[in-house]
Amino acid sequence: MHLGLWVVVLSLFWLLLSGYMQPMLLSFGAISVLLVVLVIKRMANVDQELKQVDFRLSIFRYLPWLLKEIMSSSFHVTKLIWSSPKDLSPTLAKISLKNIPKEKRVLYANSITLTPGTLSLDINKHEITVHALEAASVDELNEGAMERKIAGLWPKKGEEK
């Protein structure tokens, strides 16, 4: 994530938290944002991972879809809880990551965990290990609706072929 974007995000965060528009508090806000950006820069120098966090506003196009997904799978898992929890058939599966660019993989893994019924257990360069309550949810993931949604969120620079 770019430092400039951080400045915008942090300033917005401050203004919404504080809500005071007096010059003194605004200047405190400016100092605070500067301080935090300094810390971000120092941390990035140490661990070299600034680029790993990629955040774009287009993520908001994805959220409604995710919400719908969470809704439907929650209903499903709730039904399982109240009906027959003893005869579940939990499965482990590996989902390929080759269509997901590097910086969106964490979003993908967390989306999988966030939808009840599927849980990302492990993630490496090529695949995510997913634990699912039912085999059907793994098939759904393999069909790739979520994958396509996430991959299509924003084009990667230099990769538009």
Place this chain on the structure above:
Amino acid sequence: MTAVLAAVCIAILVIMALALTRAMKAPTVYDRILGVNMFGTKTVLFIAVVGYLMGRPEFLDIAIVYALINFIGMVAVLRYFEYTAPID
């Protein structure tokens, strides 16, 4: 509306009690952590709802602190396992 909020408060307390029971009588140590984590997130909700119930939305600041601190606690617990293997 107050009645609804009060009911929600009580209901969250019930959920918290269930999570607490899980944390106390846990088959594995991971279940215990799961219970504690769930207790933490429900605490955040509880504070937010109580804030509205008592007409004190400043409580939201505390809820934010909880949402953040709970996560740090979880990470510390998992980090602890790096050094010592779980027993049960």
Place this chain on the structure above:
Amino acid sequence: MAVLIDLVLLSMLAITALRVIFLKDLFAVVMLFGIYSLLSALIFVNLDAVDVAFTEAAVGAGISTVLMLSTLALTGRTEKENKRSSVLPLLVVIATGAALIYGTLDMPPFGAADNPIHQHVAPRYIEESPKEVGLPNLVTSVLASYRGFDTFGETVVVFSAMVGVLSLLGAARRRENSDDAAVIVAGFKGHKVLRVVAKLIIPLIILFALYVQFHGDFGPGGGFQAGVIAAAAFILYALVFSLSHAMQVVSPKFLQLLASLGVLLYASVGIYSMLKGGHFLDYNKLAADPLVGQHFGILIIELGVGIAVFAVMLSIFYAFAHQVERSTIK
């Protein structure tokens, strides 16, 4: 309604406490202590003591869990079997308890409206502080202005806690050869999701801490809470990205400097007000208008408290974590 919630929370608190006493697995004890402090903070919220709840949230559920876990990593996880008979300790406890209860018999009835504290002290704070100190948050006025001496004492206590821990455990030093550190780093490198999320959330935590620092005059919060939350952010960084990384971002030496700077900042406000012809920590003398003086004084001493608490908490964590790493490497 509030009474009912209080009762439920208190009974949950009591059950947790009882369970803690009988558990031998100290790790489980730490987890339940986390719940214990969450519950007590909820009770504070319910009693409308927002500032206290804030502190309990940050210190009880956050920092103390982390510190207790690092102690456990040093000492081991199960409680030692106590072979000695517990009759004598029980007698001592019963005698002390009885003496304490006897002592409370002389005290005014708990919570009664005509207690002395509700006659003189509290009404004065409530009525006069808007005129004398002029802050919207009464708790901050009391803590930072009326009880400025106490708060100064507390800050010094926090500082001496750091001195104590560092002299017992040894100050953590930045390791130059990072070979053995790599062993530790490898363990958490696999948690990719955690690393990215931590990276995203740490700046927000630090900014939130700064918000708490500067808005202590208006709402719940202040230097103490802010310092703890900021320290928690760096602890998260150390937990996820390894201690040596964190030490490169904020070095232990710098922290020790910061801790003393915080205490000195507080003290210097007091001395400055003495030079201006007032008493120690007499903020009224800081500016021509006493209210402005109060405002400045509180702002600066809160900053001092925040800096000191932040530095002390992080140093203590460094000292523990450093010791843990050393003991696991060898």
Place this chain on the structure above:
Amino acid sequence: MLVLDIVSSILLMTGIFFGFSGAVGLFRFPDFFTRVHAASITDSIAVILIIAGLLLQTSFDLNTAKLMFILMFLMITSPTASHALAKSARHGGLLTLGESKQQQKQQKEQMQQQEAGQ
């Protein structure tokens, strides 16, 4: 105003229903990994619905923003915590239901083979 109140009550109640179901699932599900799924219901849908219900109670000011922040933080941290916990459990050697059944079966077979050998 009344419509908002009704909608918000419905949201809150549904949220509570899901939260309660998840908490019950914490006891009814057979092993740790399935229980994480149950907990994730209370962490995702219940949180979303309850905060959405509270959002309708605000007068769309700073408190709205703060509630959004809480929602955002929980949506980021709780799946991360679940994932990290499940991952640690797996690396710590906890088996999933299918695997442990398989292991038991194998052990049984080995025992039978040994008995047959004797």
